[in-house]
Amino acid sequence: MILGDPYAVYVTAAYGATAAILGWLLWSSLAASARARRELDEMERGRER
Amino acid sequence: MSMWRYANPAEFMRLTERLLAPLWVAAGVVMGVGLAWALFGTPEDYKQGSTVKILFIHVPAAMLAINTYAVMAVASAIGIVRRHHVSFLVAKAAAPVGAAFTAIALVTGAVWGQPMWGTWWVWDARLTSVLVMFFFYLGYIALWETIDEPEKAADLSGVLCLVGVIFAFLSRYAVNFWSTLHQPASLSLAEGQRVDDVFRTPLYLMIVGFYLFFVAILLVRARTEIRLRRVRALRLHGAVA
Numbered sequence: 001m002i003l004g005d006p007y008a009v010y011v012t013a014a015y016g017a018t019a020a021i022l023g024w025l026l027w028s029s030l031a032a033s034a035r036a037r038r039e040l041d042e043m044e045r046g047r048e049r
Numbered sequence: 050m051s052m053w054r055y056a057n058p059a060e061f062m063r064l065t066e067r068l069l070a071p072l073w074v075a076a077g078v079v080m081g082v083g084l085a086w087a088l089f090g091t092p093e094d095y096k097q098g099s100t101v102k103i104l105f106i107h108v109p110a111a112m113l114a115i116n117t118y119a120v121m122a123v124a125s126a127i128g129i130v131r132r133h134h135v136s137f138l139v140a141k142a143a144a145p146v147g148a149a150f151t152a153i154a155l156v157t158g159a160v161w162g163q164p165m166w167g168t169w170w171v172w173d174a175r176l177t178s179v180l181v182m183f184f185f186y187l188g189y190i191a192l193w194e195t196i197d198e199p200e201k202a203a204d205l206s207g208v209l210c211l212v213g214v215i216f217a218f219l220s221r222y223a224v225n226f227w228s229t230l231h232q233p234a235s236l237s238l239a240e241g242q243r244v245d246d247v248f249r250t251p252l253y254l255m256i257v258g259f260y261l262f263f264v265a266i267l268l269v270r271a272r273t274e275i276r277l278r279r280v281r282a283l284r285l286h287g288a289v290a
C-alpha cells in the first residue's frame with residue numbers, strides 16, 4: 001500500500017490525525033476520570049473522619 | 050420500570066459501572082477487526098486509488114459528529130424541560146467528544162479532498178455547515194467553562210445547543226438541498242447503496258466500532274461530571290457547616 005503509492009502520504013496523514021485526536025480524547029477523558037475519582041474519595045474520607 | 054430512574058445519579062453510576070468494561074472490549078475488538086479489514090483486506094479504488102481507505106474513518110467520524118450533536122440537543126431539551134441534572138451533564142460530557150469527531154471529519158475530509166478535488170477546502174453548504182457546527186461545539190464548551198454557577202451554565206449552554214441544531218441538521222441534509230462539491234451521503238436508507246460491496250462490510254464494522262467507542266467514552270465523561278458535581282456539593286456543604 002505504501003511503496004510507490006502517490007497517495008500514501010494522504011492516507012497516512014488522515015489515519016495519523018485520527019489516531020492523535022482519538023488518543024488525546026481517550027487520554028484526557030481517563031485522566032479527568034481518575035482525578036475526579038481521587039478527589040471524591042478524598043472528600044468522602046475527610047467527611048468520615 | 051421507568052427510564053427516568055436513570056436520571057438519578059446513583060442509579061446512573063451503578064448501571065454504567067457494569068456497562069463500561071464490555072463496551073471497551075467490544076469497541077476495541079470491532080474497531081481492530083474493522084481497521085485491519087479496511088487497511089489490508091480491501092482493494093484500491095479504480096479512480097481514487099488508496100485514498101478510498103480514508104472512507105473508513107471519515108464516514109463514521111462525520112456520522113458521529115452530527116449524531117453526537119443530536120444526543121446533546123435531546124439531553125439539553127430533557128434537562129431544560131424536566132430539570133434532570135444528569136441530562137445536562139451527559140450533554141456537557143458529549144461536547145468534547147462531538148468536537149473531536151467533527152475535527153476528525155474536517156481534517157480527514159480536507160486530506161481526502163486535496164488529491165481528489167484538487168483543494169483542501171471549499172465553502173460549500175456541507176463543509177461550511179459542519180465547520181459552523183464545530184464552532185457551536187467549541188462555544189458550548191466555552192460557555193460551560195466561563196459560568197461558575199452550574200445551574201445557570203446548564204440552562205444557557207442548553208439553549209445555545211438547541212440554537213445550533215439547525216447547523217447539525219444542515220450538516221446532514223445540505224447535500225440534499227443544494228448542489229455541493231461534496232457528494233451526497235455515502236450510506237442512505239432512502240436512496241440505496243452508493244458504496245461497493247467490497248468496502249461496505251469493513252465500513253459497517255468501523256461505524257459500529259466508532260459508535261461503541263463513543264458510548265464508552267461518553268459514559269466515562271458523564272461519570273466524571275457526576276463525580277465533580279458531588280465534589281462541588283461536598284465542598285459547599287463543608288463551607289456552610
